[in-house]
Amino acid sequence: MLKDTFSLFIENRKALFGLMILVFFSGVAIFAPLIAPYDPKTNKVDVLRIVEEEMGRTTTVEREQIDEFTERRVYTQSIATTYERVTTKLPLNARPSRQHLLGTTKAGQDLFSQMVYGTRITLAVGLVTGLFTTILALTLALLAGYFGGVVDDIISLFTNVFLVIPSLPLMIVIAAYITVRGVIPIVLILGLTSWPWSTRILRSQVVSLRNRDFVRVSRILGERPLYILFREILPNMISLVMASFFTSTMAAIMGEATLEFLGLGNVSIVSWGTILYWAQNSGALLSGAWWWFLPPGICIALIGTSFALMNFAIDEISNPKLRKR
């Protein structure tokens, strides 16, 4: 069953494209230390300087980080050559070049490395928040929708109250009051402000499915309530659940970028949001430093596209009527 769904998912072009984008960014996030050429947080880099004593000159051979490979090569090159470890500074405000694919910041950090490392936090916050929100919303929706009555009244009341409060200001207010700065508070803030929308949609779907004839048939056949809830009702909602997961993940990525951009997160960590924050703070827009603010924007848009495409595909797969045979 799951395998079938997955192969259908892969066969769908939209899904495949969306998944490829997500896999690409996940790969970047996982292998960030291998991909990033520099430390994203500093403007200093250790370079190898080869000193040729005989000639009485000093030549810097290559600006690269010292690693075992380089050291070994140097040793075997010539016995007469010695090396010294020197820390130099990267250029400030550099345009994209071969050394710095996306240029450097005003403080001299390598932007390409920052983008690579930023993927980690952005994706992690997005996925964790999306999962957290979806599980919270689904639990509340199933409880409210299936059991009805007082349970439904209480859950719906809270949902409606939270729906009325505009979530961005709420997010900002909570973020401003929380003294701890970091990733976990952001996950919690985003999760707690984004569940009502999903809950409301999922709840109404449960209510509508509960009164469908096939659920009545199951009751007449003698199915247990939990079986009906999870095996009869839930499979008919997969597209909605996935949609709400993808939407809340997307919203979380946007929300995280927003909070970071406003400086309400921890500005010393590296994420796409903080890159934008520093870009704004350093007037990148005014000085035309497009390599600073464009890449994070494009990446956020790409991740959004990826989730939207997978969303469409899930809808086609879970609704057998839309499925092409």
Add this chain to the structure above:
Amino acid sequence: MNENILVLEGVNKHFPVNSFRMHGKVVHAMDDVSFSLRRGEVLAIVGESGSGKTTTANVMARIYKQTSGRVTFEGREISKNMSREDELRYHKKVQMIFQDPFGALNPTRTVGRIMERPFVIHKIAGRRKAVEESIDKILIQVGLEPPEQFTRKFPHELSGGQRQRVNIARAFAVEPELILADEPTSMLDVSNRMSIMNMMLYLKESHSVSFIYITHDLSGARYMSDRIIVMYAGMIMEIGPAEKIINNSFHPYTRLLKSAAPSPEMGLKRKRLITGGDIPSLIDPPGGCRFHPRCPFVSDICSLEVPAMKKIDEGHYVRCIL
């Protein structure tokens, strides 16, 4: 043959109205419904939309619980609260066929998976192989041949008639004693109706079940059933053997239903009973006889009190003062 399998005595079903303005009021969906069903009999319940036919079926199927009154099945009272075992035992014996053939099948499952459930829940036929054989057997009986072609399909790949056949097969899979059929042919096209009705009659004989057949179509009821109940606005108006209800009806409402049915022999010129109006509000049902606002023979007494069921003939009762 004369043993009563199901007896309803003075069953009421009232739904509370969920509105602030009408708080505390109820919808009288079923009022004082009493009848009995003999083993092996086909009983039709006829009435227009909103007359309480489906509510009656749902109470018998225990989707709703009656507000008051007694339901007795095979000599045992069906109480409002049952243990899980009693509930299962009851559901193994009483099955229902729904009106909408598509809505009654879970769209995410194949026919094979849908047909499996009754066997799994009630632990019939045991092993997987035996279950598959039983499924094939029942699918052949409802005319879905070859069965292995259908078990792989999803409901949306079947035609309306085929879907309803799957529903019927599922209802008969547990070898029930009583089938509640809620307008099983009303959403099928005409060419399918006859074959589905014949198939149900055949299955009824071969599985020796009792049948409650709910319909708004008097001629279908006549074709299918031994006895007919005519309901109006939640109350039974007339009950009696099918032929008597058709040829010798007493209640003005039954006659109205009859005159509304088209009959090709008479042409279009036949004199109809002329009545206006619609089914009354069940929140504030009219006092007295529920039919009196529309009745062509209405007199002053009609609005005063609900007439009692009056015996006309052997097994033929009418709720009318006439």
